[in-house]
Amino acid sequence: MTARMTLSPAGVAELELVLAGGLGATAYASEGDGGRLRATEPVESGAVELLDQEGTPLATVEVDGGTSSGEWLVGSVSQLRPFGHQLHRERRIGAQTSRVERAVVVLGDLPGEEDPRWESLSDRPLVLLDTGHHAEALSRDVRHALASGHDVRVLPAPDPALRSAEEWRDAVAAAARALVADEIEVWDTERAVGDGLVILLTGLSGSGKSTIAKLLAERLGEVDDRTVTLLDGDEVRLILSSKLGFSREDRLMNVRRIGWVAALIAEHGGIAVCAPIAPYAEMRAEMRERAENVGRFMLVHVSTPLEVCEARDRKGLYAKARAGEIPQFTGISDPYEEPTDADLAIDASVVSPEDAVDQIVAALPR
Structure with missing residues (x-):
């Protein structure tokens, strides 16, 4: 079975330059000139298919020897379809x-x-x-x-x-x-960053992030001249991500889509308030990078403890997860990686939604 590896948007650009001969030899190289790509998992000798973030195959790398996770892929590259600037x-x-x-x-x-x-x-x-x-x-x-x-x-x-x-x-x-x-x-000129802003509220199911996000969007609509858009996790899943499940890959894709829409809002000078669970550090870092390329980014960790979230569980989701009826449920059978880079942490078990909004507005990047 051919190994597959998904490239970031920057990785796709790197691949295009490699194929055009703009980065030395048409190969991924470990030293000197050449485009570079780190293996995200162990790769055996043979073809590695390179995909964009929507899963479209772009090229293959013929790896000469086994490659461990984190090492450079080395081998000749063959293009599978036109993409990027070629289109x-x-x-x-x-x-x-x-x-x-x-x-x-x-x-x-x-x-x-x-x-x-x-x-x-x-x-x-x-x-x-x-x-x-x-x-x-x-x-x-x-x-x-x-x-x-x-x-x-x-x-x-x-x-x-x-x-x-x-x-x-x-x-x-x-x-x-x-x-x-x-x-x-x-x-050597600077690339100006616009006035747009992405606010990501992350936390466990039942932490209170959706309530805070809605109140925050209403408050910002009253006190800020910029257009404010609310991207709530549950509502986005009904529209943008209706066919996605809850595997790690599908969760990453769901938050990636939210991040893409949020960055587009920010690029046009607006404010995007996002409230998915966003349980993995990887997905939050990707959203931050995408947002900071066009504007500003604020990460708010709604740090309500698990036992409080479970006690609040009006839908009975935690009980079903404990009973094994819901697989891969964040906080029970799937991990929540607590942010180490949050701009603000709010425990909604001791802070009211209104006071939480006050704290966020006071801490907004200017």
């Missing part, structure tokens, strides 16, 4: 038919028109980076550069999770030299 002509890697001698790579947003670097740009193309986020900002920069008469290339950004800031910058420059121009000048 969008206006953003395709190497959209123009020929290489150029010199180009400018912009690491963040385009600088303002008053920036002196524009005077030295001349006819060199601008290479802009698609990080998988900031879609509006990227489209704005592309339109601005084209309207100003400049040639534009768009490259997916290498995965920053695999590199230090300096290594990431070097990888960007190497990809641009491989795919666009022999000589690269780098404009």
